[in-house]
Amino acid sequence: MPRNEPTEGTESWDGEGSARRRKAARYAVPVAVGVVAAATIGLVPAFAGSGSPDLPKISAQDLIAKMAKSDVQQLSGTVKVTTDLGLPSLPGGAGAFGGGQGGGGGSAAPQSKLMELASGTHTLRVASDGPEKQRVSILDKAAEYSLVHNGNEVWGYDSGSNTAFHHTAPGNAAHGKRQAPEEVPPGLKNATPQDLAQRALQAAGDTTSVTVDGTAKVAGRDAYQLLIKPKQSASTVGSIRVAVDAEKGVPLKFTLTPKSGGAAAVDVGYTSVDFAKPAASTFSFTPPKGAKVVDGGAADAKAHRPHGKGGAASEGMKAPGGMKAAQDMGGMNVLGKGWTSIATVKGEGSGLPSGKDKSKGAAGGPAAFLDSIGDTVHGSFGSGKVFSTRLVNALVTDKGTLYVGAVDKQALIDAANAAK
Structure with a gap:
């Protein structure tokens, strides 16, 4: 039975000068994950095999129910993202969706980072403390990009260009409430195996078979492996494998393999994870001295809101x-x-x-x-x-x-x- 061995990699959230680069997994695998999101799941009873680790048997229905009931909102960890969609290279060496610094050669605005995860291997550091506090950083050899959501504020910071992006939602003075940003960058919410698994399991129907296919060790934790296969022959998706934490019910790894075979097209998994409450300082951000700060107000959010x-x-x-x-x-x-x-x-x-x-x-x-x-x-x-x-x-x-x-x-x- 395939196993995913834990990788050492607990990393601290260090100070402002460090690089950050986070981005939308929803954007990372744009149409691919969109189609997976639309897939409907027909539940086929199956049970975990005798793979290692040795866990109690569970049906696919019960494992999905366990995922649905999971109320984990606090965690931190390191995520490895590998995407191999077979995208062609444009003349001059740029990727099919562009690359490098993107929109303007170093802007810290989240939309300038779209598509960066559409190819290659990236390491992310993620942290969450409920719906109002998230942080995701994309690490690179020479730089780092981070998005930080804390209440009604969103910061993006690109260490390579020393540029910060800032968006603050207007307060609701009439009711004494604080609004969340009009459009929190999807990269803060769609970069982890949990988000991708939720997209693949949002609906139920007869277009998919779902079974439990053994167990695995992911980020040092025991997990069941949920195997999802399309029944529709025209699909280019061969299978999706989701490793689900046996104790917490949290997806720890998401692997999408094309029907054509070969390496996974999308492979997103924790290499380390901690379900303790992250330190409050994790979600604090102050632009480093000398950083250029770009304000992303309501007009910016409106300009990038899906419509049509x-x-x-x-x-x-x-x-x-x-x-x-x-x-x-x-x-x-x-x-x-x-x-x-x-x-x-x-x-x-x-x-x-x-x-x-x-x-x-x-x-x-x-x-x-x-x-x-x-x-x-x-x-x-x-x-x-x-x-x-x-x-x-x-x-x-x-x-x-x-x-x-x-x-x-x-x-x-x-x-x-x-x-x-």
Whole structure:
């Protein structure tokens, strides 16, 4: 039975000069986790095997109930995130979603860090003390990025550029209450195995089989392994394995493997975890001397709030902030259900430019690059390009409509044909 051995790595929350980089796992695996969130779970009775550690047998239903009843709100620990979606590299060495410092080369605003977790391996330090206090830091070799939520305040700090982002919600003087920030960065709430597991288990239905597949040791703690498999053949998801703390009912590790096999596309797990109340100083932040402080007021929050026709969160699929531009093109809708849900966005214009477009220059520029990585497909909808990763595929038609989901190419073509 596969095991995940604990890794030493208890780290302190040191002072202001340290680097921080936290970010949205929801954003980290944008459409992939969105589709998983829409998946529905049909409970198939099964029992834990005789793997090590030796734990009492439990059914899948009871294990899910244990997770649902878990009221752990205080913890701290170190999380290792590995993402391998098979994203192509853009000319010049940048990742398919951009990379490096992002938006403006060093801004500490949370949205500038979106997509950084979409590839590679990252180490996070996380801490939580109830719904009003969270802290997540992304550690790098040369820098660190952190987001700190404490009551009605959110701070982001990028040590690499010595830039801080600050957002304070207005107080509710009429009722003497303190408001939470209008939009707490999702990275503070969606970076851990708990959050990803909740997305995969939000609904019940007949599109999924769920079993308990043995036990494991994760971050030094005994855990059951919940195995989730789609029943819908068009899904590109092979399986999801969630290691659930046998005592606390808290997911400790989340592993998503594509149907095509190979390494996990998404692997998020604690290497160390402590369920004691974090020190109050963990959620305090003062910008270091000389740091540039950027205020992120209500206008900033509004600018990055998902919106658009159809509602980005319809049918359980939470649209990542990075899809705001897509929503601006006409709104996002969700076709189908469960693992084969497909997000569709109707754009304006004539779709992607061709690399043969002479107006783009001799080499075709970005258009030529898109032509080189996409496969041309045809159907009763017309023609278009399919762009593929190990998990998420996208079809852009010649009329500018986007179809995207954790489904195979044919499912996208069928959806476009049906919607023509």
